[in-house]
Amino acid sequence: MDRIYMDNAATTPLEEKALEAMMPFLKENYGNPSSAHTFGREVRKAVEETREKMAFLLGAKPEEIYFTSGGTEADNMAIVGAARALQDRGNHIITTSVEHHAVLDTCLALQEEGFEVTVLPVDQHGMVDPDDVRDALQDNTILISVMHANNEVGTIQPVEEIGRAARESNVLFHIDAVQAVGNLPVNVETLNVDLLALSAHKFYGPKGVGLLYVREGTKVNRLTHGGGQEKGMRAGTENIPGIIGMGKAMELAYSQLEENTRRMESLRDRLIQGCLEMEEAKLNGHPTRRLPGNVNVSFEYIEGEALLLSLDFKGIAASSGSACSSGSMNPSHVLMATGMSEQTARGAIRFSLGRHNTVEEIDYTLQAVKESVDKLRSMSSLYQGKGER
Amino acid sequence: MYSDKVMEHFNNPRNVGDMENPDGTGEIGNVRCGDITKVFIKVNGQGIIEDIRFRTFGCGAAIASSSMLTEMVKGRHVEEAVKITDIEVADNLGGLPPQKLHCSNLAADALKAAIKDYQDRQK
Ligand SMILES: Cc1ncc(COP(=O)(O)O)c(C=O)c1O
Ligand code: FES
Numbered sequence: 001m002d003r004i005y006m007d008n009a010a011t012t013p014l015e016e017k018a019l020e021a022m023m024p025f026l027k028e029n030y031g032n033p034s035s036a037h038t039f040g041r042e043v044r045k046a047v048e049e050t051r052e053k054m055a056f057l058l059g060a061k062p063e064e065i066y067f068t069s070g071g072t073e074a075d076n077m078a079i080v081g082a083a084r085a086l087q088d089r090g091n092h093i094i095t096t097s098v099e100h101h102a103v104l105d106t107c108l109a110l111q112e113e114g115f116e117v118t119v120l121p122v123d124q125h126g127m128v129d130p131d132d133v134r135d136a137l138q139d140n141t142i143l144i145s146v147m148h149a150n151n152e153v154g155t156i157q158p159v160e161e162i163g164r165a166a167r168e169s170n171v172l173f174h175i176d177a178v179q180a181v182g183n184l185p186v187n188v189e190t191l192n193v194d195l196l197a198l199s200a201h202k203f204y205g206p207k208g209v210g211l212l213y214v215r216e217g218t219k220v221n222r223l224t225h226g227g228g229q230e231k232g233m234r235a236g237t238e239n240i241p242g243i244i245g246m247g248k249a250m251e252l253a254y255s256q257l258e259e260n261t262r263r264m265e266s267l268r269d270r271l272i273q274g275c276l277e278m279e280e281a282k283l284n285g286h287p288t289r290r291l292p293g294n295v296n297v298s299f300e301y302i303e304g305e306a307l308l309l310s311l312d313f314k315g316i317a318a319s320s321g322s323a324c325s326s327g328s329m330n331p332s333h334v335l336m337a338t339g340m341s342e343q344t345a346r347g348a349i350r351f352s353l354g355r356h357n358t359v360e361e362i363d364y365t366l367q368a369v370k371e372s373v374d375k376l377r378s379m380s381s382l383y384q385g386k387g388e389r
Numbered sequence: 390m391y392s393d394k395v396m397e398h399f400n401n402p403r404n405v406g407d408m409e410n411p412d413g414t415g416e417i418g419n420v421r422c423g424d425i426t427k428v429f430i431k432v433n434g435q436g437i438i439e440d441i442r443f444r445t446f447g448c449g450a451a452i453a454s455s456s457m458l459t460e461m462v463k464g465r466h467v468e469e470a471v472k473i474t475d476i477e478v479a480d481n482l483g484g485l486p487p488q489k490l491h492c493s494n495l496a497a498d499a500l501k502a503a504i505k506d507y508q509d510r511q512k
Binding site: 301302303305306309310313330331342343346378379380381382383 | 391396399400402405406416422423424425426427444445446447448449451452
């Protein structure tokens with residue numbers, strides 16, 4: 001069997017049609033969209049068409065879309081930009097303990113600038129309680145930032161309800177929808193959000209491009225200063241091929257959403273079930289409210305990284321911890337936030353399925369997982385004496 | 390991020406498993422990450438380590454280091470073996486990534502504990 005890619009939450013392969021759409025902008029259409037001549041104007045037109053398309057698919061207006069270099073930049077722009085813009089109204093920010101570092105570390109950086117940050121706990125499934133959000137609201141709260149779906153355990157947060165709570169209290173609401181877009185219907189109106197970050201490489205678009213949605217009338221301070229691109233919000237010549245590729249990828253993702261979701265959910269459930277049939281394996285994240293491609297399982301007595309390497313040897317790409325933090329030796333902050341023991345957290349492995357995975361790949365993976373887990377357990381100092389059970 | 394040598398030892402670890410009636414046993418937990426290695430040694434009358442086994446709950450680097458260490462130790466005198474450092478283990482593996490250097494401590498420390506256990510038993 002060919003190599004099997006099950007790390008689509010880290011990044012996805014570029015969709016062929018997106019690549020085709022990008023090609024002219026890597027070759028003949030190289031103009032700078034800020035230029036007044038025809039070279040520039042042609043590119044400007046394509047960029048604005050993409051903006052309209054992205055806005056339409058998200059239920060937004062084109063003026064509310066700001067292109068960025070990806071999810072991390074969009075999260076930073078939203079959180080830091082909004083916090084600084086509202087500084088005279090208050091200095092309290094609410095977020096959660098399971099956010100991606102792009103949000104969590106940004107909030108903590110603001111804390112050093114003197115902002116007050118409340119980091120909400122989650123339950124055993126990684127879910128935030130909207131009542132906790134309501135209870136955390138203070139007179140000086142200016143921003144709530146909650147991720148739509150978790151990158152590690154796949155838990156889908158009750159963002160609609162949190163959005164309602166934010167709206168009622170007149171507090172800005174930002175969501176990190178990086179993992180959600182392409183996997184769930186994401187619409188800024190139904191979700192009641194003021195700010196939303198997404199990233200193209202998570203939905204089969206190119207890497208290094210994303211966007212920030214900013215609801216009309218929302219004040220956000222710029223972070224980069226320069227040539228005044230993106231209405232002065234994000235200076236710097238735009239990543240044109242990236243933006244065009246993102247537009248195409250988004251269009252495809254939305255047109256195939258239901259079909260892809262259904263297929264991936266059935267593969268996901270097959271993989272989860274197979275894993276849970278193994279001894280002392282536990283599903284992490286929410287049993288039902290989870291991303292269609294996310295499987296996160298802890299195998300007791302072994303280490304996730306060792307399992308990852310063993311599976312890699314068998315041609316299967318998975319992840320332990322989150323992509324950015326593997327190589328660090330701390331167990332995942334997300335798993336720890338769900339209240340599990342450090343040892344169980346260290347035994348976690350994540351498979352994030354994508355459009356291209358097949359039933360055959362799932363079955364091969366299950367076999368490989370079983371072999372690897374057995375082998376690693378037979379070597380484990382913790383499993384000793386348990387072999388005969 | 391790992392060298393071929395690390396991956397090779399990880400995939401085909403030498404001397405893994407338990408030992409009946411070892412002459413010394415050492416168990417060390419890594420304070421930095423919670424990983425645990427156990428080492429068992431069999432020592433002959435001349436103080437030579439005739440056999441060694443290990444079990445590890447840990448990352449790839451920890452498992453590969455344990456395996457490498459057992460290869461380095463077999464047939465050596467305990468006085469010599471006790472001097473083997475984590476750095477030598479890492480070097481023999483073709484190096485470890487910086488954030489993984491601490492992983493080779495685990496095996497080296499577990500061996501030291503096993504030798505100490507052996508020496509205590511001799512008293
Ligand atoms: C939830 C979440 N937020 C933000 C990011 C960062 O996105 P990007 O890689 O585009 O900067 C990621 C991707 O790793 C993510 O999963
Ligand atoms: S991370 Fe703990 S021994 Fe390697």
